[in-house]
Amino acid sequence: MEPLRAVKGMNDLLPTEARAFARIEAAARRVFERHGYGEVRTPLVEEAALFSRSIGEETDVVGKEMYVFPDRHGVPLALRPEGTAGAVRAFIEHGAAAAPIVRWFYAGPMFRHERPQKGRYRQFHQIGVELLGAAAPEADAELIGAAAAFLAEIGISGTRLLVNSIGDDACRPAYVDKLRDFLHARAAELCPDCRRRAGTNPLRALDCKVAQDRVILGEAPVPGDSLCEPCRAHFATLLGHLRALGLSPIHEPHLVRGLDYYTRTTFEILAGGDLGSQNTVAAGGRYDKLVERLGGPAVPAVGFAAGIERLVLALGGAPAPAPGPDLFIAALGDAARRRALVLAQAARAASLRVEIDPRSGSLKSQMRWADRTSAAFVLVLGEDELAAGRAPLKQMGSRGGGAPGAQEDVALDAVAGEVRRRLAPGSDDRGQPGLS
RNA sequence: GUGGCUGUAGCUCAAUGGUAGAGCACCGGACUGUGGCUCCGGGUGCUGUGGGUUCGAGUCCCAUCAGCCACCCCA
Numbered sequence: 001m002e003p004l005r006a007v008k009g010m011n012d013l014l015p016t017e018a019r020a021f022a023r024i025e026a027a028a029r030r031v032f033e034r035h036g037y038g039e040v041r042t043p044l045v046e047e048a049a050l051f052s053r054s055i056g057e058e059t060d061v062v063g064k065e066m067y068v069f070p071d072r073h074g075v076p077l078a079l080r081p082e083g084t085a086g087a088v089r090a091f092i093e094h095g096a097a098a099a100p101i102v103r104w105f106y107a108g109p110m111f112r113h114e115r116p117q118k119g120r121y122r123q124f125h126q127i128g129v130e131l132l133g134a135a136a137p138e139a140d141a142e143l144i145g146a147a148a149a150f151l152a153e154i155g156i157s158g159t160r161l162l163v164n165s166i167g168d169d170a171c172r173p174a175y176v177d178k179l180r181d182f183l184h185a186r187a188a189e190l191c192p193d194c195r196r197r198a199g200t201n202p203l204r205a206l207d208c209k210v211a212q213d214r215v216i217l218g219e220a221p222v223p224g225d226s227l228c229e230p231c232r233a234h235f236a237t238l239l240g241h242l243r244a245l246g247l248s249p250i251h252e253p254h255l256v257r258g259l260d261y262y263t264r265t266t267f268e269i270l271a272g273g274d275l276g277s278q279n280t281v282a283a284g285g286r287y288d289k290l291v292e293r294l295g296g297p298a299v300p301a302v303g304f305a306a307g308i309e310r311l312v313l314a315l316g317g318a319p320a321p322a323p324g325p326d327l328f329i330a331a332l333g334d335a336a337r338r339r340a341l342v343l344a345q346a347a348r349a350a351s352l353r354v355e356i357d358p359r360s361g362s363l364k365s366q367m368r369w370a371d372r373t374s375a376a377f378v379l380v381l382g383e384d385e386l387a388a389g390r391a392p393l394k395q396m397g398s399r400g401g402g403a404p405g406a407q408e409d410v411a412l413d414a415v416a417g418e419v420r421r422r423l424a425p426g427s428d429d430r431g432q433p434g435l436s
Numbered sequence: 437g438u439g440g441c442u443g444u445a446g447c448u449c450a451a452u453g454g455u456a457g458a459g460c461a462c463c464g465g466a467c468u469g470u471g472g473c474u475c476c477g478g479g480u481g482c483u484g485u486g487g488g489u490u491c492g493a494g495u496c497c498c499a500u501c502a503g504c505c506a507c508c509c510c511a
Contacts, residue, residue, distance in 0.1 A: 060509045307511030371471035
């Protein structure tokens, strides 16, 4: 019979990789809580209408990538393709919109039915941050600063911050008309994708990757030239704030967003290295009309999301596995094996990481396993040791005070203390920052 | 959705159309109860699947599935 396989584009995270994810999420908690953001956990499943109303019916995310299925009453439900829509729904539903300012972050799986490729899967994981209730550029600056601090915290350096403004309801429609006219006028010279975009999503044409198109689009009108005065002032102030924060913003006039709900500020943070087209590690922008659009009050907001898979890629190299046990108990004979269980339980109660080999193997095979797991110390327990109440404690590697291979008899009822004492001064390698 | 590449042991990969192999890993022994280093022994396989060509297919052809990479889109 064919063995069952994971669904295409949905991956298992085995312990080492899961640990890398967990450390990134832990860093996110530290940094965002430091900025005053609280974690929210919203459902993975929402009514499909939530996403078509917020992200936009015509976007690829809603139009062809969303997992949609009817529930038992025929109501179309969807696996969430991104986090902002659900967060805003929760914000409205729980009356949080009554508070002047709400700072939320979230981390979890998102789903898009796309063709998988490097760093991009059908179930992927995002960390997102939303600051609701503030229209001023200080909010944009704080949020972008939080994003930069988060990337620095997990060890991604050499990033570039690209920012742009795509205007608001007052100035963007007229700009989009101008751009569409330009694209139609030059349609014959553009790639098929851009000819299509002229009708569906003109802004997306601006960051087309085809070389010839880039030349032509260099002559296209950019949003920055058509901003109304309030948008222009907002953007100018934001640039000043970002410079004051030392974030070296690069104004990228062609930077746009694919989702309909963005207004004014858009930004991306790019990682260095050769991640190719996957080098955007965080991206976001302002969405002043979304809350209203979803039935809430007129609350301006700004947010961003980062893809954890891409962060792991950007960090490069193999993630560090978990550290080995502090103590490994090798036991020979039934009585010793039972005593090993009891000793292990006691040592764990004293907060040590303790393992035994639950197979009944030779001492050699148990020692080999202890070595494999990178145990710091091994206690060798046999009939004689049980009788004497003392057993040899052997140091395996460099963790611990003595030389590798050194061993010394210790009292069985003092094992945990002996191990702890030897590991105590600065030799504990757990909790190191960094991932690789 | 479009295009390209690749499918052989747990992993990385060999094998001119002629008996499926190596390294690593794993298990055992040398060393009755002490890991790593060394040596000796052990192959753990529906060659992705289904057809076809052939005396004979891992190898050639077709189809299919899967994985990877890129495009579209996006974090």
